[in-house]
Amino acid sequence: MARRTDGRSAAALALALTGLIVYASLYPFTGWQWPLGSSLLDLLVLPLPRRAPPFDIWANLLGYAPLGALLVLALRGRGRATLGTVLQAALACAALSYTMETAQHLIPGRFPSLLDLALNSAGGLLGALLAVLLLATGWPGHWQSWRQRWFIGGDAPLGLLLAWPLGLLFPAPFPMGLGLGWERIQDGLVGLLLDVDWAQEALEWISDVPAPIERPVAVVSGLGMVLGLLAPCLIACAVTAPGWRRLLLFGGAVALGLATTTLSAALNFGPAHALGWLGPEVFPAMVAVGVLLLLLAPLGARLAAGLGVVVLVGLVVLVAQVPADPYFADSLQAWEQGRFIRFHGLAQWIGWFWPYLALGWLLHRLAAQD
Structure with a gap:
């Protein structure tokens, strides 16, 4: 029962984090327009950036790591195999990143990037592997035990x-x-x-x-x-x-x-x-x-x-x-x-x-x- 509870909590947090990523990727949600002279195939291709500031590199790498970890915990809570869980979590992060990058073609002032996709995907995989390590150490069980000692009720508060x-x-x-x-x-x-x-x-x-x-x-x-x-x-x-x-x-x-x-x-x-x-x-x-x-x-x-x-x-x-x-x-x-x-x-x-x-x-x- 504790594992299922952990899985539901991790799934809820993963959903919330996905919403935050969508928000940050598509903000400010105004001025949407189809790029002049571009076909649908053009929008599916991501260009390499001319420059990559260190802040953007680290933000794109680390931004998806928590999502990869939460997806592993959510899927693991349903009894999935470890290797399959890691692959599913990494692919989900890559798919979300690709969707966000292609959508940025339509937002003035936002610049889709193949490098961002690679960094986001690597961050998701890194987070998934970190979650496997945490599971091996029994950390989720310790966290659940600590939360039950300290807090009464669900995750909303x-x-x-x-x-x-x-x-x-x-x-x-x-x-x-x-x-x-x-x-x-x-x-x-x-x-x-x-x-x-x-x-x-x-x-x-x-x-x-x-x-x-x-x-x-x-x-x-x-x-x-x-x-x-x-x-x-x-x-x-x-x-x-x-x-x-x-x-x-x-x-x-x-x-x-x-x-x-x-x-x-x-x-x-x-x-x-x-x-x-x-x-x-x-x-x-x-x-x-x-x-x-x-x-x-x-x-x-x-x-x-x-x-x-x-x-x-x-x-x-x-x-x-x-x-x-x-x-x-x-x-x-x-x-x-x-x-x-x-x-x-x-x-x-x-x-x-x-x-x-x-x-x-x-x-x-x-x-x-x-």
Whole structure:
């Protein structure tokens, strides 16, 4: 039974990673057009690149390695032979890479490459072989045993906790402030309802709601930072038993949040401004977070889930009240004009919707415990 569970978990992770690869390979999903004067056969042929930066070489080689490893674990969980599993995983990675490379013929600004296909395929094979080595050492069983000791429930909360720091890489209105601002929500609703006849009254009401025009004061930013750090910690509380494990998870979450926010500032504004987000509200907020986490450590999982709902609702409401950052356009240049363009959109979507996904999971967990 444990092997089947491992296989299902690995299959779910492999599917999620495939989605990320497709996203990174085809971003920004606009401007699709058939290359002028090219036939279908021309699109099936991949050219060799004129130059290959070291970053691209390593990214293409290592990017598919986790997928190859996960595919082996997923197939192995169904009782497949080791050699056949490695071959299937490697061929699947090569097929996905070839599909992505040929599709890039249709996207302006993207350049398909035979070298990328070779590196992706080699990375998939490398990951598959590494998974066989891990299976030989019994590592998946050790991981399953460790997870059962530490966490209660499935893989969804672990996915939320792992995705949280990625969302922090996208520029936020205040530190740890994940979610959608009212201006973006308003623009989205107006776009959806603009041509809907029966919704014109609602459209007028939405359009009349004024957007925030003042930047948040230090107290608001500090409160938002407290809520933003408490949110992942309460999710961890909802899937762990009270005790020292929670304290370790709390410390790891806080350290990871601070480090990721610093990295985001460095990527967006340059290394010289990596600590520019440290305002006067940060120290009091960190003290408040430390005290609250000590109080939360002994709480039951159900109560922690309920408090998580309250915290996330407060965070969502607070972020919605904050206007757009006047430096927002400048902060995106490092992403949109550099090597991080493929990850910009992904971090953006996670940063916008992580609180809503986390809120939905917490509500589902509370309902399931009734």
